[in-house]
Amino acid sequence: MGKTLFDKIWDNHVVSTLKGGTDVLYIDKHFIHEVTSPQAFDGLRKRNIQVFRQDKTVATADHNVPTINQHLPIKDDLSRFQVQKLTDNCKEFGVTLYGLGHDFQGIVHVIGPELGITQPGMTIVCGDSHTSTHGAFGAIAFGIGTSQVEQVLCSQCVLQTKPKRMRISIEGELNPGVLSKDIILYIISKLTASGGTGYFVEYAGSTIRSLSMEARMTVCNMSIEMGARGGMIAPDEKTFNYVRGRKFAPKEKEFDQALKYWKTLYTDKDAIFDKEYTFSAADIAPMITYGTNPGMGVEITGHVPTLEEIENPKTFNKSLDYMGLEAGESLLGKKINHVFIGSCTNARIEDLRMVADYLKGKQKADHVQVMLIPGSKQVEQQAISEGLDKVFAEAGFVLREPGCSACLGMNEDKIPSGEYCVSTSNRNFEGRQGPGARTLLASPLTAAACAVAGKIVDIRETLDL
Amino acid sequence: MKKYESFVSSAVPLPIQEIDTDQIIPARFLKATTREGFGENLFRDWRYLPGNVPNPDFILNDTVYGGEILVAGKNFGCGSSREHAAWALYDFGFKAVISSFFADIFKGNALNNGLLPITVSPKLLDEIFEKIETNPKSQFKVDLENQKFTILDTGKSTSFEVDPYKKMCLLNGYDDIDYLLSIQDSIEAFEANQVTF
Ligand code: SF4
Numbered sequence: 001m002g003k004t005l006f007d008k009i010w011d012n013h014v015v016s017t018l019k020g021g022t023d024v025l026y027i028d029k030h031f032i033h034e035v036t037s038p039q040a041f042d043g044l045r046k047r048n049i050q051v052f053r054q055d056k057t058v059a060t061a062d063h064n065v066p067t068i069n070q071h072l073p074i075k076d077d078l079s080r081f082q083v084q085k086l087t088d089n090c091k092e093f094g095v096t097l098y099g100l101g102h103d104f105q106g107i108v109h110v111i112g113p114e115l116g117i118t119q120p121g122m123t124i125v126c127g128d129s130h131t132s133t134h135g136a137f138g139a140i141a142f143g144i145g146t147s148q149v150e151q152v153l154c155s156q157c158v159l160q161t162k163p164k165r166m167r168i169s170i171e172g173e174l175n176p177g178v179l180s181k182d183i184i185l186y187i188i189s190k191l192t193a194s195g196g197t198g199y200f201v202e203y204a205g206s207t208i209r210s211l212s213m214e215a216r217m218t219v220c221n222m223s224i225e226m227g228a229r230g231g232m233i234a235p236d237e238k239t240f241n242y243v244r245g246r247k248f249a250p251k252e253k254e255f256d257q258a259l260k261y262w263k264t265l266y267t268d269k270d271a272i273f274d275k276e277y278t279f280s281a282a283d284i285a286p287m288i289t290y291g292t293n294p295g296m297g298v299e300i301t302g303h304v305p306t307l308e309e310i311e312n313p314k315t316f317n318k319s320l321d322y323m324g325l326e327a328g329e330s331l332l333g334k335k336i337n338h339v340f341i342g343s344c345t346n347a348r349i350e351d352l353r354m355v356a357d358y359l360k361g362k363q364k365a366d367h368v369q370v371m372l373i374p375g376s377k378q379v380e381q382q383a384i385s386e387g388l389d390k391v392f393a394e395a396g397f398v399l400r401e402p403g404c405s406a407c408l409g410m411n412e413d414k415i416p417s418g419e420y421c422v423s424t425s426n427r428n429f430e431g432r433q434g435p436g437a438r439t440l441l442a443s444p445l446t447a448a449a450c451a452v453a454g455k456i457v458d459i460r461e462t463l464d465l
Numbered sequence: 466m467k468k469y470e471s472f473v474s475s476a477v478p479l480p481i482q483e484i485d486t487d488q489i490i491p492a493r494f495l496k497a498t499t500r501e502g503f504g505e506n507l508f509r510d511w512r513y514l515p516g517n518v519p520n521p522d523f524i525l526n527d528t529v530y531g532g533e534i535l536v537a538g539k540n541f542g543c544g545s546s547r548e549h550a551a552w553a554l555y556d557f558g559f560k561a562v563i564s565s566f567f568a569d570i571f572k573g574n575a576l577n578n579g580l581l582p583i584t585v586s587p588k589l590l591d592e593i594f595e596k597i598e599t600n601p602k603s604q605f606k607v608d609l610e611n612q613k614f615t616i617l618d619t620g621k622s623t624s625f626e627v628d629p630y631k632k633m634c635l636l637n638g639y640d641d642i643d644y645l646l647s648i649q650d651s652i653e654a655f656e657a658n659q660v661t662f
Pocket residue numbers: 062063107108109128130343344345403404407408425426
C-alpha cells in the first residue's frame with residue numbers, strides 16, 4: 001500500500017518507538033520566541049545541560065514586542081524583561097537570535113519561510129500552535145508546549161504519538177474576491193473548531209495547487225483552528241521556486257540533491273486516509289466570523305445562525321452575548337471601529353500588496369482605526385521599497401513595525417472593550433485582542449474594504465469585476 | 466514532577482464547550498518567565514469583572530463548589546499551545562480535568578505537568594454535570610493506576626484511556642527529559658544516518 005505525504009516524512013524521522021506507540025521524533029528545525037521558551041531554558045540550567053544541537057534552533061522576538069519605536073527600549077517592564085531574557089538565554093546557550101533591530105526579525109512563522117529555513121520534507125516545531133504554517137512547504141510542522149521546547153533543546157527530539165491522517169481536497173476555480181483566508185474559514189465553519197482534533201491534514205486538489213506559497217501558508221496556518229495538529233501541502237514547482245535562492249536554502253549542488261528528494265514528497269495514489277473531505281471552490285464566498293471561535297463563520301452575506309440552526313444553545317448564547325449580536329442577525333452594514341491587518345496568517349508581502357492595490361485612490365472611514373502590521377522586518381522593507389507605505393499613508397493606514405501585535409494583545413496594541421474589529425488574524429476568542437474586544441475574522445481584502453466603508457461590506461460589491 | 470496518586474474529591478463544573486487557552490490564561494499574563502503563580506490569573510476574564518471585582522456569577526467564585534477536579538464541555542483547551550494553561554490549572558489546585566474531548570496540544574501539556582486529562586463519553590459527562598448540580602459536594606475518585614474514574618455516590622465507575630508511557634511517567638514522577646537524555650546514543654546514531662542538505 002502506498003504512503004501519504006505525512007507518513008513519508010514522519011516515518012523518516014522516527015528515532016524509536018515506545019511501548020504504547022509514542023514515537024521519539026527527530027526535529028530538523030526548532031523555532032523559539034520570548035514567551036514560551038524562558039521556562040525551558042531554566043529547565044536546562046537546573047539540570048546543568050547544554051543545548052544539544054545549537055544550529056537547529058533559531059530564535060526571534062515577536063509576541064511581546066511593540067510595533068512602534070522598536071529602536072527605543074521597550075516601555076512595558078515585563079515585556080522588556082521577557083525579551084531581554086530571550087537575548088540572555090540565546091547568548092548563554094549559543095542559539096542564533098534575530099531579535100529586535102535585526103534585519104531578519106519578525107513573526108516566527110513569517111521569517112522561517114522567507115529566510116529559506118523552512119524546507120520541504122522537514123520536521124519543524126515551535127512553542128506556538130501556528131507552527132502549522134510551515135506545512136505549506138510539504139513539511140511536518142506543529143506547535144508544542146514549553147516542556148517539549150525543553151525536550152527539543154536537550155535532545156533535538158520530541159515524544160509524540162502519530163496523529164491520524166485527513167485529506168481535505170478543494171477543487172475548481174475560486175470566485176472573484178475570494179482569497180485563501182476565505183477557503184480556510186469556510187473549511188473550519190464546515191468542520192467546526194474541533195473537527196480536526198487528532199488529525200494531521202493534507203490539503204489537496206486543484207484549488208490548493210493554484211494558490212501561491214503565501215496563500216498556501218494562510219491555509220495551513222489555520223489548521224489548528226479546527227483542532228488539527230497541523231496541515232500540509234505537497235511541494236511542487238511553486239514551492240521549489242520559492243525556496244530556491246533564499247538565504248538559508250541549500251545552494252547549487254546541494255539544492256539539486258535536495259530537489260531530487262523533495263520531488264518524492266507526495267501522497268501515493270493508493271495511500272489511505274483516515275478521513276477525507278472534498279469541497280468545491282465554487283461554493284466558497286468571502287467569509288466572516290460572528291462568534292468566539294473560528295468555527296463560527298458565515299458567508300459575508302449570510303446571517304448569524306438562528307437558535308434552531310445550532311446544537312449547543314448555552315455556548316452559542318454566551319458567545320453572542322459577548323459579541324453583542326443577535327441570533328439570525330445579518331452582519332452586512334454593521335458599523336465597525338477597528339481593523340487589524342497583520343499576524344502570521346496574513347501579513348506577508350503578498351497580503352500587503354493586495355491591500356495596497358485595493359486601497360489606491362481610496363480612504364479609510366474617519367471613525368475607523370487601522371493597525372497595519374507587517375509580518376517581518378523584510379516584509380516591511382520590501383513594502384517600503386515598493387512604495388506601498390505611501391499608498392497606505394494616502395488611504396490613512398499607517399504601516400507599523402513587525403510583531404504579533406493585536407493578534408493576541410500581549411503588547412499595547414489592543415482593541416478596546418466592546419468594540420468591533422475586523423481582523424485578518426486567526427482567533428476570535430473572547431479577549432484575544434484585549435479584554436472585551438469583539439473580533440470578526442476575515443480576509444485582508446475584506447478587512448481593507450471594511451476599513452474604507454466603516455462597516456461590514458461584501459468585498460465583491462466594491463470590486464470592478 | 467510529583468508522583469501522581471489516586472485521590473477523592475468534589476468537582477467544579479464548567480459546562481461550556483470549546484474553552485480555549487486564551488480563556489484559561491489570557492495572553493497578557495504570559496509575561497512571566499517562571500512556571501509558578503499562574504493560578505492567580507486562571508480564567509481571569511471570567512473570574513473578575515472590570516475593576517478586579519470577583520464576578521459572583523463565575524463558578525470559581527462560588528464557595529458552594531470546589532475540589533481538585535474540573536469538569537468542562539467538549540474541546541477543552543483548544544487554541545494556543547501555551548503550556549501556561551496547564552500550569553495555571555495545576556497551580557490553582559486542579560489535578561484532573563474531565564471532558565468528552567480535549568484539544569491535542571493541551572492534552573500533552575497537561576500530562577507533562579501532573580494534570581490528568583480524563584476523556585469520558587458525552588453521556589457520562591452530562592451525568593457528571595447533573596450529579597454536581599444536584600449535589601455540589603458529590604465525591605469522585607480518580608485512580609490512575611487502574612485507569613478508573615468513579616462517581617462515589619452511585620459507585621458507577623468507568624475506565625479511561627491514558628498512554629502507557631505517560632502513565633508510567635506520572636505514577637513515578639518521571640519526565641520526558643529524563644528519558645530523552647538516557648537515549649542520547651540512539652539519537653546520535655539516527656543523526657549519523659540522516660541525509661542532510
Ligand atoms: S501572529 Fe498571532 S497567531 Fe501568529 S504567532 Fe503571533 S500571536 Fe501567534
